[in-house]
Amino acid sequence: MTAEPTTRPTSQRSAPAWPVPPREGWTVDDLNTLPGLPPHTELIDGSLVFLSPQRRFHNIMIRLLTNGLVSAVPSTHKVYNEMTVVIDRSNGPEPDVLIVRSEAVKGLRQTSYPVADVLLAVEVVSPDSESRDHDTKPHKYAAAGIEHFWLVEMEGEDDHAVVRVYERDPVTKTYTCTGVHRDRLKLTVPFDIDIDVTAIDEM
Template sequence: MSAVSDDGLDDEPAYRWPIPPPEGWTADDLDRIPGLPPHTELIDGSLVFMSPQTAFHARCMRLMENSLLQWAPDHLDVMREMAIKLDAKNRPEPDVLVFPLEANTGSKQTWYNAEDILLAVEVVSADSRERDREVKPRKYAAAGVPNFWRVEEDDSKGLPVVYVYELDPATKSYGLTGIFHERLKVSAPFDIEIDLTAIDRRPGGSSQG
């Protein structure tokens, strides 16, 4: 039987975190470092670990993925929780991506090229607020990703609020084109309309408690 520590957690052997090289990790290292937690990201050569997911975050991702799949033209694909290789030192993992079908390279694929991405969606969590509001949009824009959505929770209603951004190719920065409550309707990267109040509704139409 294991001993119990002062904080009430069972004492376990300490995990040996990977020691980064002097110049930091590279995007390709993420596929080679043993024992990384799922959905580890690389930001400026440093590993970023994900905290436990909330129900709001999981249901938002499901709503976005299912809605985008429903509305996407046949030549486009939608994927959840897949990485983008922005450059040698940055490989973030947006919550939802939209890209051309030809960007798929096979069942062992672990990332997509930034130039193939048409839309990146980030659902904000408590631990990712600064990254999702500032760091990632700046990096996605610099890499030329034309559309970015940031999804946050309206604390008073428990519903998603979607902030929609489009890239200004001259400045390589995003401009806010709309803030959407209850219903999102846009024409880029394609015509789409999402009922944001359906976050707790199963695809068949029933709600979850």
């Protein structure tokens, strides 16, 4: 008996047309001109980074920290979420929360801020961003001169939030951990800040 030939069913959906990078890599200018990029695409070392769907923890922590910072920062600074920070031609990361100098705010169509105008960058760690948030981004932020960096993670069996606070050493140009906060984020630098981290349970 001769077996009948089998054919694989063809998919009705065509594969997405991913942009092909130039030999020298993408630049921060491409973030505003490439068509069809997913929201919150980042640029790290000339490569596009597409973000995965985020957990509820990620969304709530961004709101909690943003609300707390908005009420704490003076008029000389502004608080924003998920906007591009231009470090150099090949690097445009997007911190989850950032504080910038008010002078850097140019208008409602603005999509990015120069790294020199950023005072604080906050990263809320997700499963797909762990390596970038622990290693790549803090090294780049510190080398570029961002004075303050916070790393927010979910820990323990009860999934509680922990905020690690870092300050930049001007000699080594690296971050030093100045505190680990699980209940209350109470700081005097860069401003007087008091945020109830446990409020995440009520949101």
